[in-house]
Amino acid sequence: MPAATTVDDRPAQPLRVAIVGYSFMGSIHAQAWTTAPRFFDLGPGVELVAVSGRDAGAAHAFADRFGIADVETDWRTLLTRGDVDVIDICTPGHLHAEIAIAALDAGIHVLCEKPLANTLEEAERMVAAAERAATQGVQAMVGFSYRRTPALAYAQRLVADGRLGTIRHIRAQYLQDWIVDPDFPLVWRLDAEQAGSGALGDLGAHIIDLVGFVTGQELTGVSALSSTFVTERPLPDASSGLSATATAATPRTGTVTVDDAVVFIGRTDGGALATFEATRFATGRKNAMRLEVDGSDGSITFDFERMNELEFHDHTLPAEEAGFRRILVTEPGHPYAGAWWPAGHGLGYEHTFVHEVADLARDLAAGRRPEPGFADGLRVQRILTAVAESAAANAGWVTLDH
Known part of the structure; x- marks a missing residue:
């Protein structure tokens, strides 16, 4: 249950967090929870009380690495321990709905990795919970x-x-290249039963959310194309639990059941035209998440591979002074930057998660609804579903009703 409170509604004890999942996302979330109280005022702070994962050995190694006292091999035990205020879900998408709904029904706050779910129906049930x-x-x-x-x-x-x-114009891209090699193994992110979709859900979800966040506008319709460039891949170790079945002709390979890349266009409720691209086959691009927004009075452009910089063009200036200029977003007055280092000393990928959990902890302490909530995740899920439907119909137009 949530932490007990004093008469002034401040938590009487640290916010007690349990993480479900101990791989890449679990590690970055554990690091964030550990770091956030050291740089942000979170009142009594945060305590990582447990990690849950199916492999006891791997979970214990994770717990030792981050100083977590307890390990559970069944996440359901977290619901009845009595010392968990927040369950942080860092699992593949097919597990999100079951864990989140059970935790919320047990009176435990939830932080769930994106995309919210693998299907629209699951996302709707999560929002209802x-x-x-x-x-x-x-x-x-x-x-x-x-x-x-x-x-x-x-x-x-x-x-x-x-x-x-x-x-008037929105351009969003998320470009990676980590599966360009056809001998890269068939990991869970390439299996539809576990991941739901490929580049669409993994990368596209981020840029869909960011377009809504930055512009404040909603997509009203989309038209999409997708492709799977490498359809068969070597099977990893059998312990991975992948659902793909090796074929008779190539018993050491399995079928890729998700998209490798997707492109789509859309129109917003503000009348802007939007283009999106999400791919794991942009050779040479590691984590190039890019956004450009063009307006009547100016434009902004951003690339996460230079995450401390924002380019801004002020079209209201005289032509002799016009042009994109670089803003180094490290000044104390910039969002989040004042909690860290002197101006010019940039931040990294991990800091976005520190900011995320710090905001969540402060919202919980103040009794506020955190953002983005599950309803925001559902909006993204509706767009992901519409994009998949359009791609299946070979770029058919799909209207969105939010």
């Missing part, structure tokens, strides 16, 4: 961590302040 829980003061948040990049948070501020005027 979050709404039930909210009536009891129990909150749910979806982990779109890139919102907490200082440069993107500052871009959102510029748009909200009207510095770009009427928005």
Whole structure:
């Protein structure tokens, strides 16, 4: 149950967090929870009380690495321990709905990695559980961590302040290359039963959310194409639990059941035209998440591979002074940056997660609904579903009703 409170509604003890999952996302979340109280005022602080994972050996190694006292091999035991205020879900997507709904129904706050779920139906059930829980003061948040990049948070501020005027064009890309090699193994992210989709859900979810966050506009329709460039891959160790079945002709390979890349266009409720691209086959690109927004009075452009920089063009200046200029988003007045280092000393990928959990902890302490909530995750899920439907129909137009 949530931590007991004193008469002034401040938590009487640290926020007690249990993490489900101990791989890449589990590690970055554990690091964030450990670091956040050292740089942000979180009242009594945070305590990582447990980690849950199916491999006891790997979970114990994770616990030792991050100083976590307890290990559970069944996440359900976290619901009845009595010392867990927040369950942080860092598992593959097919497990999100079951864990989140059970935790919320047990009166435990939830932070769930993106995308919210593998299917629209699962996302809708998660939102319903979050709404039930909210009536009891129990909150749910979806982990779109890139919102907490200082440069993107500052871009959102510029748009909200009207510095770009009427928005006309939006261009969003997420480019990676980690599976270009056809001998890269068939990991769980390439299996639809566990991941739901490929580049669409993994990368596309981020840029869909960011477009809504930065511009404040919703997509009203989409038209998409997708492709799977490498359809068969070597099977990893059998302990991975992948659902793919090796073929008779190539018994050491399995079928890729997700997309490798997707492109789509859309229109927003503000009348802007939007283009999106998400791919794991952009050779040479490691984590190039890019956003450009063009308006009547100015434009902004951002690339996460230079995450401390935002380019801004002020079209209201005389032509002789016009052009994109670099803003180094490390000043104390920039979002989140003042909690860290002197100006010019940049932040990294991990800091976005520190900002995420710090915001969540402060919202819980204040009794506020955290953002983005599960309803925001559902909006993204609806767009992901529409994109998949359009791609299946070979770029058919799909209208969105939010």
